[in-house]
Amino acid sequence: MCAMRLSERQPEIRPDELVESLVPPPRFDDVRLATYLPNEDEPSQRAAVTACAEFITEVNSDSKAKPRWRRLFGGAGNGETGVSGRYFDGGFGVGKTHLLASIWHAVEGPKAYATFVELTHLVGALGFNTAVERLRAHRLLAIDEFELDDPGDTMLVTRLLSELMNAGVRIAATSNTLPDKLGEGRFAAEDFLREIHALSARFAVVRVDGPDYRHRGLAPAPEPLDDAALRESAASKADSTLDDFDELCTALQSLHPSRYGRLLDGVSVVHLSQVRPASDQNVALRLVSFADRLYDRAIPVLVSGQPVSELFGAEMLSGGYRKKYLRAVSRLAALARDGAVIS
The missing domain is CATH 3.40.50.300 (P-loop containing nucleotide triphosphate hydrolases)
Known part of the structure; x- marks a missing residue:
């Protein structure tokens, strides 16, 4: 089975769909x-x-x-x-x-x-x-x-x-x-x-x-997989995606954050290879929006490279967007634990 690539998708939302789509995300349906x-x-x-x-x-x-x-x-x-x-x-x-x-x-x-x-x-x-x-x-x-x-x-x-x-x-x-x-x-x-x-x-x-209820009494984000295990996991799961982290960051740059949710339509698990700390503030803020949409849809995440808890460096965590980055780490760690359960 060949995993899909998020970086190859080009989701569109027509203007007349925008108001109709203003409902709580799937995680909060019930x-x-x-x-x-x-x-x-x-x-x-x-x-x-x-x-x-x-x-x-x-x-x-x-x-x-x-x-x-x-x-x-x-x-x-x-x-x-x-x-x-x-x-x-x-x-x-x-x-x-x-x-x-x-x-x-x-x-x-x-x-x-x-x-x-x-x-x-x-x-x-x-x-x-x-x-x-x-x-x-x-x-x-x-x-x-x-x-x-x-x-x-x-x-x-x-x-x-x-x-x-x-x-x-x-x-x-x-x-x-x-x-x-x-x-x-x-x-x-x-x-x-x-x-x-x-x-x-x-x-x-x-x-x-x-x-933060997501982490009361729970272990930190799991250790990353190696690249071979990540590819094997992506190939074995229906409707999963597999992307190089840098390539995904480049793809997110070309999309308005309001389209990130549509980007994830039909996706069951997200796999990211060679994750590393965000290269600059603009990349980091796009990753925050992406993490929010992953969490909204309760999509498990598996990675290779560095753990999701290290996505934002010390300089970013001490800056003006600190609370956004901490929220993203909190949500991604929860999704990574979900991913570890199914890997």
Whole structure:
């Protein structure tokens, strides 16, 4: 059996597919508030579940009572300037995406779910006014992995959220803070509220504290295979892929990150040969987006070369994108353990 190569794929997403594809990723198809298991040592997690349930009730009750013309043509002129959004603030691996997807599943449609990157791509592909028009009739927009490191994108999304909230759309969003520094999460929440300035009073912050559940009591990422064992594994598994790490990095450069999910359609296992630390920041950030889409789809990963835990060097882990890299390592290590089980 000959394994497929991701680096040879050229996935496409038509503009009219973009809004229709705004749903939680496959990993979160079946999550609900009832399936979230709060860490008993972290009271904020149980409080977050309660906050989610209250928000769901608010959204469903409000959207039922609101006449269609107010949802379509906006409610700002009618004094609708109260708290209508929720921002889930906490470290990676505490279940924020589980909570966000649970809200989405429980809210009656129309509704949309997107990562921050997918949302900026939607605006770029459709144009700002068309994107607003397509989303303003929704009851809920859920945004995962809200990013603050690109001022242009942050301003664009803030403007979009303003238009949508004025039209009566409820917003729920998550992002990451570092779990290893006392109090740092508070500052991240303040950063979020500062960057969305005019909208800050319309968001309530929900804290979700705790350690990364993906690694509680678990071993670190497994040791890499040798190249021969990697090729043998790829050849023996249906719908698996096998790529040279550098060639995959080059291929990712030619694709917008919003297409990385489509790149992985139909893939059961990803094999990467000769993995090594990312060569520069641009490559590293593309690998973060790729790792997120792998994790969304629960695709096991097997590698040769260096372990996935060494994908980002010390200099990158001490820089401004530290939390993104740590999240990617956390997710890739979990997928590598899945890969070790089936190898």
